[in-house]
Amino acid sequence: MPGLNLQAPFPDNVPTHPLLVVDYELIQKGDTEEINKLWKAATELGFWYLKNHGADDEVNGMFEMGAETMRLPLEEKMKFEQGDDGMSAGYKAAGVNATDETGARDTVEFINISKDDVLAYPEQVHRDYPSTVNARMGPTIKPFVKKSLAINTTLLGVLNNKLGLPQGTLAKLHPPEQHSGCEARCIKNPPPIDSALAQARAAIGAHTDFGSLSFLHNRLGGLQVLPPGYETWQYVRPLPGHAICNIGDALSIFSGGILRSNLHRVVPPPGEQVKYERWSLVFFTRPSYSENLRALVDDSPLIAEAVAKSENPAVFTPNATAKDWFARRIKNQRIKNRKGPETWRASRGMEHRPEAA
Ligand SMILES: O=C(O)CCC(=O)C(=O)O
Numbered sequence: 001m002p003g004l005n006l007q008a009p010f011p012d013n014v015p016t017h018p019l020l021v022v023d024y025e026l027i028q029k030g031d032t033e034e035i036n037k038l039w040k041a042a043t044e045l046g047f048w049y050l051k052n053h054g055a056d057d058e059v060n061g062m063f064e065m066g067a068e069t070m071r072l073p074l075e076e077k078m079k080f081e082q083g084d085d086g087m088s089a090g091y092k093a094a095g096v097n098a099t100d101e102t103g104a105r106d107t108v109e110f111i112n113i114s115k116d117d118v119l120a121y122p123e124q125v126h127r128d129y130p131s132t133v134n135a136r137m138g139p140t141i142k143p144f145v146k147k148s149l150a151i152n153t154t155l156l157g158v159l160n161n162k163l164g165l166p167q168g169t170l171a172k173l174h175p176p177e178q179h180s181g182c183e184a185r186c187i188k189n190p191p192p193i194d195s196a197l198a199q200a201r202a203a204i205g206a207h208t209d210f211g212s213l214s215f216l217h218n219r220l221g222g223l224q225v226l227p228p229g230y231e232t233w234q235y236v237r238p239l240p241g242h243a244i245c246n247i248g249d250a251l252s253i254f255s256g257g258i259l260r261s262n263l264h265r266v267v268p269p270p271g272e273q274v275k276y277e278r279w280s281l282v283f284f285t286r287p288s289y290s291e292n293l294r295a296l297v298d299d300s301p302l303i304a305e306a307v308a309k310s311e312n313p314a315v316f317t318p319n320a321t322a323k324d325w326f327a328r329r330i331k332n333q334r335i336k337n338r339k340g341p342e343t344w345r346a347s348r349g350m351e352h353r354p355e356a357a
């Protein structure tokens with residue numbers, strides 16, 4: 001298994017932030033206590049562990065697909081590069097994104113596979129993919145996408161009801177059959193050449209996720225969060241068999257800020273883990289491209305009240321469709337589009353500390 005190395009445990013001497021553990025089986029059963037725990041996690045930090053999600057086989061298959069894809073020659077992978085126009089689907093080479101205002105470059109390579117292309121395969125909706133992806137569409141990628149969509153849809157349903165929205169409101173903003181930025185991403189971060197300097201360089205710069213819900217799997221440390229009220233980054237310890245879930249910008253906007261899209265980044269793994277390749281896998285649930293991002297004030301008194309009390313209510317009417325929001329954030333991270341620090345600022349979303357890198 002890529003990235004799984006029992007010789008190098010996550011160290012005990014680095015600042016680590018605890019996350020609440022939510023049991024997906026109990027959520028499915030409608031357990032009130034578990035639902036309250038999910039609500040607490042989603043509103044306070046916006047990150048939680050999810051256990052008993054039942055997706056381990058699909059996740060392992062996806063890591064194999066990712067390893068097969070990253071082993072292709074760079075020249076081959078570059079035929080599928082996402083480009084500089086704000087398209088997310090495709091291959092992203094290492095070093096093509098900025099990680100901060102100064103234009104420091106990222107170190108990760110990844111492959112993004114659009115939900116629309118997966119569900120329509122062998123028809124093509126947005127773009128084509130490397131042979132290693134095509135070969136796995138049916139056996140591996142479609143089952144992973146379907147399971148991830150089902151899990152995120154269940155979680156959205158619970159949040160929908162806790163937000164006081166009419167039944168099915170959030171589901172209608174994320175129907176699988178409509179085109180959207182939903183995608184699977186497999187990420188590889190190579191061990192840094194100089195591990196003494198490693199911690200100085202971000203693998204993925206500080207960001208909030210662009211969409212609604214992220215379903216993340218990693219084996220080695222390196223993910224960090226900046227929790228509200230903290231001045232220093234805190235690691236999230238990977239726990240075997242536990243996914244990490246988090247809220248993204250779209251859900252923060254729909255909920256008038258009640259649900260928290262928290263700042264996070266990826267740095268090289270801590271301690272002895274720094275010697276190994278780091279692999280991670282995400283499924284991002286994002287709203288239909290055509291949805292206008294706005295707080296759902298007319299559908300929930302709770303959301304209306306949150307916006308009324310907000311210090312900066314304008315952030316909940318960004319005047320952008322999900323498609324535009326998403327393209328703007330991707331495009332302005334690309335080094336090729338960089339004019340100066342203003343380009344990085346133009347890539348920002350719901351970060352509570354936009355300046356933090
Ligand atoms: O690799 C990780 O642990 C997190 C990746 C991430 O934050 C992202 O791709 O948005």
Ligand SMILES: [Fe+2]
Binds near residue numbers: 207
């Ligand atoms: Fe992220």
